[in-house]
């Protein structure tokens with residue numbers, strides 16, 4: 277039976293729900309990542325490292341709330357913090373004590389966080405960070421790195437094409453595209469040239485500190501260091517987008533792991549313990565542009581501060597979940613456990629690729645893994661390029677192969693995040709064993725369909 281036929285056979289209820297959703301949502305889905313031909317998977321419930329889909333199939337979950345669930349699903353401390361808050365109110369329409377505790381934890385953990393401002397998502401956090409940087413420097417242009425993802429707000433959505441920066445989606449004004457310069461990561465010369473060429477118009481540089489797409493394209497720490505030095509020299513605000521890396525790579529995120537201080541950081545996902553939420557954190561003189569009493573410069577519209585409303589900023593449920601989560605991860609133990617499990621997984625998966633004589637490589641950093649089928653470029657230590665750049669760009673699993681691989685792993689009861697894995701602190705030995713068996717079987721199914729020929 278083909279991989280797709282097996283998927284169809286295993287998921288009749290998902291298929292029915294997908295048909296029902298189609299007339300309500302574009303393509304029947306509510307997030308770009310959930311597109312999945314022939315129809316998306318519908319999940320019913322989750323606990324720990326596992327989920328159960330609407331057809332009763334058990335899944336080991338490596339999506340883990342798109343990276344939000346470092347502690348796994350429904351961690352007891354988070355569940356009880358939210359349960360305690362729920363009857364006390366889901367929106368208090370006023371300041372509340374929980375938000376202070378939550379913000380203090382961010383300040384305590386993230387080295388560069390002198391001030392914090394909560395948002396409802398990572399996209400809102402990067403939008404705010406860019407605006408703060410533009411007003412602070414009274415300049416407009418942002419340096420971004422090719423393929424680095426910062427959410428879907430206009431300012432960070434263009435990518436370079438043969439004729440300059442082009443939208444990754446239609447609907448972006450030309451002026452917004454002109455306000456970005458997008459250069460390749462790991463190329464210090466390109467950064468120096470860009471700074472020379474655009475110097476006085478550059479407000480900020482924003483980057484994913486573990487490399488494009490949470491390290492799918494690993495970044496060299498020397499490059500990040502150089503970016504820090506060059507931007508500091510030219511008065512350009514350096515923003516680490518730690519929406520994924522924050523609290524995962526270490527309690528203080530990549531900046532703590534690398535010992536490099538950005539001017540601002542954007543955080544989301546883990547910061548809110550699995551509920552919606554994010555924040556901008558960073559230098560007081562930059563964030564205080566939000567303050568009514570302490571605006572540091574005038575923006576072009578003539579107002580004297582950056583306004584920041586937002587109905588669900590620091591909502592009490594997210595504050596309860598976020599504070600509980602940050603307390604749990606503050607000592608670094610969950611991060612170490614998750615990273616150790618990820619390394620075991622990567623080594624086991626690579627071993628299977630070698631024993632099956634299939635070209636491919638599983639690599640990653642901390643508790644984030646990427647599976648590249650059809651490439652031979654393996655890190656020297658067999659697992660991580662951390663801090664180094666690969667000798668050449670890694671060939672990613674794409675197109676039909678990526679799609680079939682994802683389906684084949686679902687058929688084996690393993691839910692990947694695309695072709696990657698977000699490993700939590702509660703994935704255990706049984707999960708690892710099941711994942712390795714599932715991977716071997718998925719490769720066999722793919723081989724039977726001629727996926728690795730020629």
Ligand SMILES: Cc1ncc(COP(=O)(O)O)c(C=O)c1O
Pocket residue numbers: 342397398399400402425426427428484517518519520544545554
């Ligand atoms: C590095 C990075 N920045 C920003 C975002 C956007 O965050 P959100 O999905 O909460 O809007 C994401 C989302 O995956 C991300 O990975």
